[in-house]
Amino acid sequence: MAKKSTEELVQIASQVRRDILRMVHAQNSGHPGGSLGCTEFMVALYFKILNHSTEFSMDGKGEDIFFLSNGHISPVWYSVLARSGYFDIKELATFRKIDSRLQGHPATEEGLPGIRVASGSLGQGLSVALGAALTKKLNNDCNLVFVLMGDGELEEGQIWEAALFGAHNGVDNIIATVDYNGQQIDGPVDEVLSLGNLKAKWEAFGWQVIETDGNDMNAVVQSLERAKTMTGKGKPILNLMRTEMGHGVDFMVGSHKWHGVAPNDEQLADALGQLEETLGDY
Amino acid sequence: MAKFTYTEKKDTRSGFGAGLLELGKKNENVVALCADLTGSLKMDAFKKEFPERFFQTGISEANMVGMAAGMTIGGKVPFTGTFANFSTSRVYDQVRQSIAYSEKNVKLCASHAGLTLGEDGATHQVLEDIGMMKMLPNMTVINPCDYNQTKAATIAIADYEGPVYLRFGRPKVPVFMQEDQPFEIGKAIQLIEGSDVSIFATGHLVWEAILAEEMLAAKGISAEIINIHTIKPIDKEAILKSVAKTGCVVSAEEHQLNGGLGDSIAQVLIQNQPAPMEYVAIQDKFGESGTPDQLMKKYGLNAENIVKAALKVIKRK
Numbered sequence: 018m019a020k021k022s023t024e025e026l027v028q029i030a031s032q033v034r035r036d037i038l039r040m041v042h043a044q045n046s047g048h049p050g051g052s053l054g055c056t057e058f059m060v061a062l063y064f065k066i067l068n069h070s071t072e073f074s075m076d077g078k079g080e081d082i083f084f085l086s087n088g089h090i091s092p093v094w095y096s097v098l099a100r101s102g103y104f105d106i107k108e109l110a111t112f113r114k115i116d117s118r119l120q121g122h123p124a125t126e127e128g129l130p131g132i133r134v135a136s137g138s139l140g141q142g143l144s145v146a147l148g149a150a151l152t153k154k155l156n157n158d159c160n161l162v163f164v165l166m167g168d169g170e171l172e173e174g175q176i177w178e179a180a181l182f183g184a185h186n187g188v189d190n191i192i193a194t195v196d197y198n199g200q201q202i203d204g205p206v207d208e209v210l211s212l213g214n215l216k217a218k219w220e221a222f223g224w225q226v227i228e229t230d231g232n233d234m235n236a237v238v239q240s241l242e243r244a245k246t247m248t249g250k251g252k253p254i255l256n257l258m259r260t261e262m263g264h265g266v267d268f269m270v271g272s273h274k275w276h277g278v279a280p281n282d283e284q285l286a287d288a289l290g291q292l293e294e295t296l297g298d299y
Numbered sequence: 300m301a302k303f304t305y306t307e308k309k310d311t312r313s314g315f316g317a318g319l320l321e322l323g324k325k326n327e328n329v330v331a332l333c334a335d336l337t338g339s340l341k342m343d344a345f346k347k348e349f350p351e352r353f354f355q356t357g358i359s360e361a362n363m364v365g366m367a368a369g370m371t372i373g374g375k376v377p378f379t380g381t382f383a384n385f386s387t388s389r390v391y392d393q394v395r396q397s398i399a400y401s402e403k404n405v406k407l408c409a410s411h412a413g414l415t416l417g418e419d420g421a422t423h424q425v426l427e428d429i430g431m432m433k434m435l436p437n438m439t440v441i442n443p444c445d446y447n448q449t450k451a452a453t454i455a456i457a458d459y460e461g462p463v464y465l466r467f468g469r470p471k472v473p474v475f476m477q478e479d480q481p482f483e484i485g486k487a488i489q490l491i492e493g494s495d496v497s498i499f500a501t502g503h504l505v506w507e508a509i510l511a512e513e514m515l516a517a518k519g520i521s522a523e524i525i526n527i528h529t530i531k532p533i534d535k536e537a538i539l540k541s542v543a544k545t546g547c548v549v550s551a552e553e554h555q556l557n558g559g560l561g562d563s564i565a566q567v568l569i570q571n572q573p574a575p576m577e578y579v580a581i582q583d584k585f586g587e588s589g590t591p592d593q594l595m596k597k598y599g600l601n602a603e604n605i606v607k608a609a610l611k612v613i614k615r616k
Contacts, residue, residue: 141365144397147369149372175359182359
């Protein structure tokens with residue numbers, strides 16, 4: 018796939034945000050907040066950073082692979098997969114509906130191209146990604162493994178088991194990103210269960226940490242390019258990515274209230290009015 | 300004269316260790332992960348022979364299970380090793396989402412199952428694992444009975460594509476199954492033919508069922524003994540064929556009555572050919588410390604109890 022310019026990526030992101038809002042609105046169900054916050058990251062990944070083929074193979078040999086650990090932000094993933102050519106964008110209309118491949122949380126059972134493991138129950142994706150990274154090493158496959166986690170998700174103990182393993186074993190072909198939006202379902206992360214100094218924590222666990230402004234397309238691309246240059250040096254990489262939940266829609270931005278709530282008709286119209294239809298709605 | 304004999308006792312976990320080593324030699328995609336119980340699981344030989352394919356995860360079972368799921372992506376066949384309770388209840392959600400629902404080709408290999416773990420007591424004596432694992436869609440559940448069968452099962456599951464729970468134990472028990480036997484997943488093995496009662500046993504209770512058959516024969520009762528090594532998928536055909544002949548059933552397992560082998564057999568009977576049935580299983584209790592023999596006696600899981608159940612069920616015909 019031809020790599021896109023930053024300007025083009027920004028255009029795609031606007032369309033992806035429209036997709037997210039329309040998908041969630043259509044079924045009055047889903048998670049717009051985190052999806053909107055991670056749109057720059059997901060667009061940069063699939064249209065610029067990943068060495069990947071849209072001819073999907075479960076084994077992903079000879080290409081970079083991506084896992085979404087915080088599976089509830091499936092709308093942004095489905096949109097980006099469809100927009101980059103894994104399946105027809107028309108299928109986005111089936112999100113969360115009966116008999117759909119676009120399950121509420123990502124799943125493999127229905128065979129949706131691009132999905133390699135189910136996620137939704139939090140805390141499991143980093144372990145799965147480490148396993149895939151170990152297999153890449155055993156197969157002498159020099160491509161990378163990417164994984165995205167939520168910050169609230171870091172409250173799960175399994176994440177820290179995986180953090181220990183990755184550092185102890187020098188799994189240096191993995192780039193893990195934390196969506197650091199400071200929000201979770203019940204409120205701000207600092208009120209629910211504070212994560213403390215995350216940068217210091219990951220460094221103390223033996224990871225190389227980079228920080229990213231996750232809603233600035235240029236910054237996201239540069240950060241991920243830099244992260245790639247840090248692979249192969251004996252340590253796993255953690256990208257601490259500051260984002261705003263609900264970014265791109267003025268009445269959604271920065272609030273945990275839009276974690277898992279769909280906009281109504283009026284709110285959808287208002288939100289779509291703020292986002293240019295750059296590639297044509299599905 | 301005994302129809303089955305043995306010359307030595309060996310632990311089923313050593314059968315797993317031997318099977319894993321053999322697999323390592325013949326299939327370079329086989330990898331092993333262990334959560335700080337390499338010696339207990341008899342994985343040392345594999346680790347020594349194939350250090351690049353062995354992964355020590357530390358006491359982090361959830362991470363081990365997740366990594367095993369990830370390792371299948373790219374074609375590896377991961378065998379995880381830890382105690383049965385840490386392979387199931389400890390990591391149930393991880394097994395459910397990352398392995399069973401995601402249809403990953405992971406082999407969860409679980410030692411020290413049941414009461415025969417012995418002195419460590421109830422915290423470690425998982426008696427609910429078969430139930431938990433068989434409830435998961437896509438999961439195959441296997442509980443072999445001796446060293447030879449555990450070795451054969453270990454080798455066989457590598458050739459099967461899909462999640463498997465392989466359950467075995469700690470103590471040395473009689474080795475009575477044939478060496479280098481073929482192992483067919485889902486295919487029950489008739490050990491002794493009989494006509495008065497069908498005794499379906501799994502795991503360590505298979506040998507007890509063989510002993511029970513002798514005791515019943517002395518009373519003039521002809522018992523059919525069937526080794527159900529695969530609890531899921533259950534061999535319906537073998538069950539119905541035997542019961543059509545004998546008209547009554549005893550199930551025997553080192554597991555809770557709720558959710559175990561007996562439950563699976565009862566389901567087959569009730570849907571096809573109802574027949575009187577008795578269970579030899581744990582009666583909704585946790586275990587405790589003691590020697591394996593003491594525990595099996597106290598909780599009613601030995602040949603004497605199989606005989607009692609058989610006599611009772613024959614009267615109900």
